[in-house]
Amino acid sequence: MKIAIAGTGYVGFVTAVCLAEHGHQVTCVDVDKQKIDSLNRYGKALIYEKDLDALMEKNKERLTYTTDYASAYKDAEIIFIGVGTPEKRDGSANLNYVYAVAMQIAETAERECVVVVKSTVPIGTNERVEKLIREHRPEGAAPLHVASNPEFLSQGTAVHDTLHASRIVMGVEDEYSKAKLTELYKDFAAPKIITNRRSAEMIKYASNDFLALKISYINEIANLCEEIGADIEDVAKGMGYDKRIGSKFLRAGIGYGGSCFPKDTKALHWLSDYHEQELKTVKAAIEVNDHQKLKLIRKAHKYYEDLEGVTVAVLGLTFKPGTDDLREAPSLTNIPMLLEEGAIVKVYDPVGMERFKEHYPTQVKYCKSAEEALDGAELCLILTDWPKIKEIPIARYAELMDKAIILDGRNCYELDEVRVGGVTYDSVGRITVH
Secondary structure, X not given: OEEEEEOOOHHHHHHHHHHHHOOOEEEEEOOOHHHHHHHHHHOOOOOOOOOHHHHHHHOHHHEEEEOOHHHHHHOOOEEEEOOOOOEOOOOOEOOHHHHHHHHHHHHHOOOOEEEEEOOOOOOOHHHHHHHHHHHHOOOOOOOEEEEEOOOOOOOOOHHHHHHOOOOEEEEOOOHHHHHHHHHHOOOOOOOEEEEOHHHHHHHHHHHHHHHHHHHHHHHHHHHHHHHXXXXXXXXXXXXXXXXXXXXXXXXXXXXXXOOOHHHHHHHHHHHHHHOOOOOHHHHHHHHHHXXXXXXXXXXXXXXXXXXXXXXXXXXXXXXXXXXXXXXXXOHHHHHXXXXXXXXXXXXXXXXXXXXXXXXOOOXXXXXOOHHHHHOOOOXXXXXXXXXXXXXXXXXXXXXXOOOOEEEEOOOOOOHHHHOOOOOEEEOOOOOOEO
8 A cells, every 4th residue: 555654753653664564655754854864865763763774674665755745645545644742831732743744634635545643642633633634625625534543652662562563443433444444454463443533542542541550550569668678579570460460560660751651641631631530540640750750869868968079870861771762761850950969970871872962962971881880980870771781790880889879760680689799779669788
């Protein structure tokens, strides 16, 4: 099929490459000329995502990159809207980019096609997109149909999550859209859920917010475990064997980040509040997560009355391993506070430092390795559980640091391992080892 996709971010671009892998001819559209020029010139992804570059190379004959939306939408059979829906000041979703693309499609698409909203959008957005298209469609033009097809990819495993989806949700209101989307996904071995558009939109929000609730819940249990002498690792393991609960998203730490959970919890909370049906559990998850991000800063003051002149090694900048995404990452909360208190901050991340330099070009020392960051440090904060960080032997902390105080926000090490390491090890939901 001939596909056009608006937006070359995580959602749009990964979708494009994976559809090309399934044999479809895909044109990627973006208003950012620099992005498109780079994709055409180098044939490399602009985001860090496992297997993406290899699939781009493999399917380069089926992938086109352009800023000319009119030519892309002109004769496409399906047009995906995969642009950003950033959070507004009040927590609601900014839909300006979605609406702008919808109007462009209305004005330029020449054949009957399905306009698929892939971006995460509030319930009812598809109807507004349909109304906009109707208002801007030239008289006598071929009909355009609007469908919802939310994504369920996770950054770091986005390619796998798309090619081996847990489910494919199609929100449709007409037989044409149903037939086209069914044809598009016929070779995807995943359960297919066909429902109406509002239900599809809600499935996305309800899914993400439930996972955020699970993370916030286990973090609150972890905080209580520290006070009463229980071990959160054993507690989570015991819970996870219950098939009704499951073990996923029961890892205690310093909160969730990224482009989805923070934004989607706030958006659904705003929507529920607007309709006077406040989701108190979602509101609590947001509050718990905001509080949890500062946990290591609070722990630091157990060891230093103030951090003026203290050399702090920060290991991990991205919100999770496997991505260079910094959106809502704990590093963007913790490092500014360290700097405000006068700490000397040395940082290391396998892939996230170039993006972090956009925020703090000179205020921190960027290191080529974790060992370089640890050398001479008096305090270490582990913010991201990258394999390269987890593989560092505990003994190396003791060898390299002036004071081997490790505050581990991701519980990277087993307690038995750190007991013989000659360090002070303070993690989340477990006893402190000296």
